Structures are given as C-alpha cells and as structure tokens.
Amino acid sequence: MEAAIVGDEQFTQKKICSYIRSQRPECRMEIFARGEDLLAAGRRFDLVFLDIQLEGINGIETAQIYRQRQEDTVLVFFADTQEYVLQAFDVSAFHYLLKPVEEDKFREVFHRAERELEKRKSKRRETVFIKTRNRSFSLEKDSILYIESRGKKVEIHTTGATVEAYASMNEMEGQLGC
Numbered sequence: 001m002e003a004a005i006v007g008d009e010q011f012t013q014k015k016i017c018s019y020i021r022s023q024r025p026e027c028r029m030e031i032f033a034r035g036e037d038l039l040a041a042g043r044r045f046d047l048v049f050l051d052i053q054l055e056g057i058n059g060i061e062t063a064q065i066y067r068q069r070q071e072d073t074v075l076v077f078f079a080d081t082q083e084y085v086l087q088a089f090d091v092s093a094f095h096y097l098l099k100p101v102e103e104d105k106f107r108e109v110f111h112r113a114e115r116e117l118e119k120r121k122s123k124r125r126e127t128v129f130i131k132t133r134n135r136s137f138s139l140e141k142d143s144i145l146y147i148e149s150r151g152k153k154v155e156i157h158t159t160g161a162t163v164e165a166y167a168s169m170n171e172m173e174g175q176l177g178c
Contacts, residue, residue, distance in 0.1 A: 006062065
C-alpha cells in the first residue's frame with residue numbers, strides 16, 4: 001500500500017505515520033507539507049490523508065486537482081473543525097477526521113479504508129476477453145463506454161479507442177454481466 005500524508009503540522013504528520021505503522025508496518029508512506037507538493041510529485045497513492053487547512057492551496061482544492069488524475073484514491077481529510085465536511089464530500093472523501101486524531105478512531109477508519117481500497121482495486125481489474133481478426137486481448141470493463149452490434153461483429157467504444165471484435169451482442173452482455 002502507498003499512502004501520502006499531507007499536512008503542515010509535524011506533530012499530526014508523525015502521529016498519523018505512527019498510527020499507519022502500527023496497522024500496516026509494510027506500508028510505504030510519503031509526507032508532504034503542502035498540497036502543491038503532493039500534486040508536483042505526480043505519484044499515485046492508494047490512500048491520502050489530507051489536512052484541509054494548508055498554506056497555499058487548501059486541502060479541498062488539492063483534492064479537486066488530485067481527483068482529476070487519480071479518481072480511485074481513497075481520500076481521508078483531517079481538520080480542526082467540522083466546518084468543511086460538506087465540501088470534503090463534494091470531492092468524494094472517504095472520511096473526515098477531527099484533530100487531534102484519536103488512535104481508536106483512526107484504526108476504525110483505516111480498516112474501513114483498506115476494505116474500500118480492495119473493492120476499488122478489484123473493480124479496476126475486471127476485464128473482458130476480446131477477439132479481433134489479428135489478435136486476442138483483455139479490456140478493462142471500466143474503460144468500455146458502449147458497444148454497438150455490426151452484423152457478426154461488435155464495435156466496442158472505450159475511453160481510448162474503438163475496437164471491432166468477432167462476437168455477438170449476447171456474448172458481450174454475458175461477459176459484462178448485463
């Protein structure tokens with residue numbers, strides 16, 4: 001698991017790191033003091049703990065930009081006040097912790113976040129087997145936008161391309177679980 005902790009208070013950073021270490025010693029963590037630093041890193045993290053009140057761009061704005069790049073990352077906000085709860089959920093936050101972050105609450109949220117992460121990873125990995133004239137390959141189900149029937153072929157429109165395959169609409173529906 002790859003986790004990022006974004007916050008400008010060293011005490012809170014260290015506390016969250018120690019909580020993660022106690023739950024998942026093998027977890028790779030990276031600490032950022034500002035939202036801009038997280039965004040500049042350009043890395044994908046499974047789990048991001050993000051302080052809302054940051055110098056420069058705040059946690060909500062950071063999350064909005066980060067979400068455009070990594071929409072399946074589990075985001076957990078932390079703040080001194082409940083003032084930003086509704087805004088946090090506008091960027092699909094998984095949870096919102098109040099500071100000081102208590103270990104029991106953190107443990108509960110962390111375990112739920114791990115389960116959510118597993119769901120998202122398995123969803124991301126679901127594939128469909130496709131056979132074309134020249135090759136056979138798998139497509140991720142999430143990349144398929146829609147499918148059109150063209151005689152003995154289907155035209156599969158994905159986020160990256162359109163693929164013609166030898167299959168019936170019934171076969172495709174079966175593979176997709178429709």
